[in-house]
Amino acid sequence: MFTMKDWVGGARCVLSKGLCCLLARALPALILLGTLSCDSSSSPSSNSDPTDRTLVVLYTNDEHGWIEEVPETDGAAKLMGLWRGVEEFSETGDYLVLSGGDNWTGPAISTWFEGESTVAVMNTMGYAASAIGNHEFDFTVDGLRERIAQADFPFLSANIRLRGSSAIPDFATPFAIKNVNGIRVGMVGLTTTSTPWTTFPTYVEDFDFIPYSDALLEWVPQVWGAGADVVIVMGHMCYDEMIPLLPTARSLGVSVLSGCQCNELVGEVRDGVALVVGGWRFADYGRVEISFNE
Numbered sequence: 001m002f003t004m005k006d007w008v009g010g011a012r013c014v015l016s017k018g019l020c021c022l023l024a025r026a027l028p029a030l031i032l033l034g035t036l037s038c039d040s041s042s043s044p045s046s047n048s049d050p051t052d053r054t055l056v057v058l059y060t061n062d063e064h065g066w067i068e069e070v071p072e073t074d075g076a077a078k079l080m081g082l083w084r085g086v087e088e089f090s091e092t093g094d095y096l097v098l099s100g101g102d103n104w105t106g107p108a109i110s111t112w113f114e115g116e117s118t119v120a121v122m123n124t125m126g127y128a129a130s131a132i133g134n135h136e137f138d139f140t141v142d143g144l145r146e147r148i149a150q151a152d153f154p155f156l157s158a159n160i161r162l163r164g165s166s167a168i169p170d171f172a173t174p175f176a177i178k179n180v181n182g183i184r185v186g187m188v189g190l191t192t193t194s195t196p197w198t199t200f201p202t203y204v205e206d207f208d209f210i211p212y213s214d215a216l217l218e219w220v221p222q223v224w225g226a227g228a229d230v231v232i233v234m235g236h237m238c239y240d241e242m243i244p245l246l247p248t249a250r251s252l253g254v255s256v257l258s259g260c261q262c263n264e265l266v267g268e269v270r271d272g273v274a275l276v277v278g279g280w281r282f283a284d285y286g287r288v289e290i291s292f293n294e
Helices: 075-087 116-125 140-150 212-225 239-251
Strands: 007-014 019-026 031-038 053-060 095-099 127-131 160-162 175-180 183-190 207-209 230-235 256-258 265-270 273-278 286-292
Touching (some): 053 075, 053 183, 053 273, 095 230, 127 183, 127 230, 175 212, 183 212, 183 286, 212 230, 239 256, 239 265, 273 286
Parallel strands (some): 256 273
Antiparallel strands (some): 053 286, 265 273
């Protein structure tokens, strides 16, 4: 167990629309933590305005069904205990729990039940949304539809199309907006373009996975148009794919770009966009604290 005094490192920045952030890493648990403050001003302030509204985003990715405590990882229950103990998490508090995808396929408890056990745990943990990862297709598209029906949260992807057309398949929701403490958070999902060769190819042969930038250019303006105050892009992509996407994200006013897929721990700011990747297997997580003042 670590305490707040274990935080080391950090980088302060000013984001678009006057947003600023502080990203740090916690040791020795190698848990990725971050802080994002959102002001109407263009520079950070050390004094909180009493009208600020605050929420905390807790982000995981590549969970791969490691819900039990085993020698390889502490499991979902210990992570939830960490959230309650360190983050003071509560289901009725100002928290937003997100996943970058690849929720299942790993140990037998997840794979045998085709992800059902993992979604049940994620429902209990209060997830608000997950990106669709390549492994969400591992038990066919009908299997994914079953997990979507089971989940208390949406599975998001803005870059899946029916092959040869611009139509979005019925299982893919491009974005969602959730109001947390008066902050309307727009969440956009992206699925790795490597999906045709990183799941069973025949399961996804009816779909195209269009470039990330094309999907963001199409959908992020619609998220703003739907009334979002802040936009988070949950990308099922590796860090080296996130970097070329930054100019597009920045130009569209995206504040947070989270990643996945390569089991990395990332917490940094580039070009005014906070980059977060939260490890894997429920062993690590990303934290972004957002305060918003209109």
